[in-house]
Amino acid sequence: MRIMANINETISEVAKLNPELARQIQKYVKDHSYGLVFEHNLPEAVRLYKKQPAVGDTVNILAPRGKKETEENSVPWCVKYIDNGVAYLEHDGEAKDVPLEDICVLVSYRDVIYPGLKEIDRVERGNPEDPYHMVINSENYHALEALTYAYAGKVDCIYIDPPYNKKDTKDWKYNCNYVDGNDQYKHSKWLAFVKRRLKLAKQLLNPEESVLIVTIDEVEYARLALLLEQMFPDAKIQMVSSVINHAGAIRQGEFARTNEFIFFVMLGNAFPAKLQSESRGKMEKIHWDTLRRTDVSSKRGSSKGGTAQFYPIYVNDKTKRIVAVGKPLTPDEDIESVPHKEGCTTVFPIRKDGLEMNWGLLGDVVMERASKGYISVGKYLPNEPQKYSISYLTSGKIEDIDSGKATVKGYGKNGAVIAVYEDIRAMPPTTQWDYQSHDAYRNGTVILNNILGSRFSFPKSVYAVQDCIKLFVRDKQNALIVDFFAGSGTTLHAVNLLNAEDGGHRRCICVTNNEVSEAEEKKFVADGLRPSDPDWEKYGIVNYVTWPRTVCSIEGHDVNGKPLEGDYGKPSKDIDLGYSLPKADGFKANAVFCELTYESAWPIRLDNAFNAIAPILWMQAGCQGPIIRKIGKSYLTTDYYGVLFDYGQASKFCEKVKNTPTIKTVFVVTDDQRRYSNMCKRLSGIEVHRLYETFLRTFEICGEGGLD
Structure with a gap:
């Protein structure tokens, strides 16, 4: 949608004349709604369970331990004063005295x-x-606001996988509550939730050349498309459909979902690179599909499967080749009535649970393709209803062989072709992806389960994320990548894999909260636990999944210390990516795990205030070397940045910075604009940032819209 873009262009032209x-x-445009219109559901708020309540804070009174929350626990109270561990609260003329342990701070996105x-x-x-990579435990809106101080206009790539807002799950929270699939405002809440974060993400992206990558499914993709076009009117936006599950997720009365959608929002001069098989490997074996139908609607006797595709296939037990097929059976014919052939096993399409299905091809087509090597007989399965697994090449794969896109390298002992895709030249990526390495189960769930066990559902394929990012940062060895819906930490894992492939030093900043699932939350509440209790927090996603995965993948072992098995360059027997990287070798990488804190403006000692912002300064300077954690009498430096505390030592500080060529960023503590401007002139070519003498004021977040 280009409505808002056209209006803004028109206003710009009018401004030249009048x-x-x-x-x-x-003003008229601002007061009226155009483009994608939805209820903004203000204000969104978040509970800060770990923040110590202070006078003036807004708080919620927590439910008694072991009890479910009610509407009363959502009432905002104001802390009037605190005495001896008890907070005196007021709301709408009512007053209460509540122990500090029974309240939690509530922050709206309008609050400072x-x-x-x-x-x-x-x-x-x-x-x-x-x-260093960074993993930040935080509600992502406030983390994004903090990141804008360090990286406004400096991020090369943002990759996010936001909540899909599915109708049958509660997988995300709005205003501290899980959004129900039947909520009539669920789409408006989702749009408001995502828009606020994209607004900040836009400030992070380098306007000259960067990309925003967003994955989504069919529930919100149409609304997301409109939102992206409205928020990024000058960007090139394309959507890719990517197969992540060949079998398909079966849904009653609907198409089985095999894919998801990926939006690429390309700013400035950004464009997808032409990639050879380095993204997919020098050779990729052709994909075989199972000959037995997989969907229940194609079971024996169904109208979809018909009556001509349930028949016996005779497999020679010595050659493992198909020698014949029998006539189709009607739904009422017993399979035991079928004659057997000597030296052969009779194979019917039957699932492990005994459900009789249909074959995917007619019998004469099976024989014709078998003669050309396009049918493959797999393992003998004596204890299962279907005694041999049988696969076939679809018409599209056969066309690839006939056209030369896929090359036949030979034939297996069972007579099946051995065919591979070989890259001859770099090709532009298409808008339809179907890569075996992007399979979410084999290269997402299995990889994560091998590290952590079953701690997280539906992670992305690490290769799918790597390929998305690689399209835009292949030639940027020091690129900065941000993911503020980090989940299990696949993006950081993918960046490490990309760096290991080409020797890059790309950095990844991952932001995720420490929420537990809805089911876990119910159990913990029933057990008398509350958020911030150690036995609750240790099972939150960042503590239980994101950070452990980061550590284990870098060090090359699982959570029990056992070396990881397998090679990243060979995800499966069918895929060879053209390099070898044993998982047990881990990655040559550094990472730090931080938690976003919420500091009180007063009363606070300056040394405590500096300690709170010290990692932010280090992050802004590039996440290299040690962190300057204490206040110096004059100035302090590392090999990469410095802080001038006493302006009287400015000359010595400048001399030190100029004699240390690796220092690219400095911070000057002063409330005086003239002194700050003078330092900028004296340190030409160095990024000079001002720190207010109260420190915390430098990073004051002024509520929603405060950074506009």
């Missing part, structure tokens, strides 16, 4: 906050000069 008229038109970062853990297997 600025006052342009302002009036702009003072963010800090607290380091929790780190893993170091890279070189000392290598930059």
Whole structure:
């Protein structure tokens, strides 16, 4: 949709002739809705269970331990004063005295906050000069606001996988509550939720050349498309359909879903690279489909399967080749009535649970394709109803062989062709992806389960994420990638894999909260637990999944310390990506795990305030080397950045910076604009940032819209 883009272009032209008229038109447009119109559901809010309540805070009173919350627990109370561990609260003329342990701070996105970062853990297997990845435990809206101070206009790629807003699941929260699939405002809530975050993401992206990548399914893809076009009117936007599950997710009365959608929002000069098989491998074996139908609607006797595709296939037990097919059976004929052939096994399309299905091809077509090697007999399965697994090449794959896209390298002992795809030249990516390495189960779930066990459902294929990112940062060895819906941490894993392939030093910043699932939340509440309790927090996603995966994948072992098996360059026997990278070798990478904190503006000692913002300064300087954690009497430096605390030492500080060529960023503590401007002149070519003398004021977040 280009409505808003056209209006803004028109206003720009009018402004050249009549600025006052342009302002009036702009005001009219601002007061009226155009493009994608939805209820914004303001204000969105989040509970800060770990923040110590202070006078003036808005709080919720928590439900008694072991009890479910009611509407009363959503009432916002104001803290009037605190005495001896008890908070005195007021709301709409009513007053209550409540122990501090029974209340939690509630922050709206309109409220002013003072963010800090607290380091929790780190893993170091890279070189000392290598930059660190970051995993940040935080509600992503406030984390994004904090990131805009460090990386406004500097991010090369943002990859996100936001909640899909499915009708049959509660997989995300709005205003502290899970959104029910039957909520009549679910789409408006989702749009408001996503728009606020995209608004901040846009500030992070480099306008000259960067990309926003968003994955989604069919529930919200149409609304997301309109939202992206409205928010990024000058960007090139394309949508790719990507197969992630060949078998298809079966849904009653609907098409089985095999794919998801990927939006690429390309800013400035960004465009997808032409990739050879380095993304997919030098050779990829051709994909075989199972000959037995998989969907229940194609079972024996169904109208979809018909009566001509349930028949016996005779497999020679020595050659493992199909020698004949029998006549089709009607639904009432017993399979035991079928004659057997000597030296052969009679095979019918029957599932493990005994359900009789249909074959995917007519009998004469099976014999014709078998003669050309396009049918493959697999393992002998003596204890299953179907005694041999049988696969076939679809018409599309046969066309690839006939046209030369796929090359026949030979024939197996069972007579089936051995065919592969070989890349001859770099080709532009298409808008339809069907790559075996993108299979979400084999290269997402299985990879994660081998590291952590069954801790997370439906992770992305690490190769799918890697390929998305690689299209735009292949030639950017020091690119900065951000994922603020980090989930299980696949994006960071993919960046490490990409760096290992080409020796890059790309950085990834992952943001995710520490929520538990709806089912876990119910159980923990029944057990008398509350958020922020250790036995609750340790099962939150960032503590239980994201960070453990990051550490284990870098160090090359599972959560029990056992070396990981397999090779990233060979995801399966059918896929060879053209390189070898044993998973047990891990990655030469550094990463730090932090938690976003919410600081009180007063009363706070300056050394405590500096300690809260120290990791933010380090992050802004590039996440390299040690963190300057304390206030110096004059100035402090590392090999990569410095902080001038006493302006009286400015000359010595400048000399130190100029003599350390690796220092690219400095911070000057001053409330005086003239002093700050002077330092900018004296340190030409260096990024100079001002820190207010109260420190926290520098990173004050002024509520929604405060950064516009």
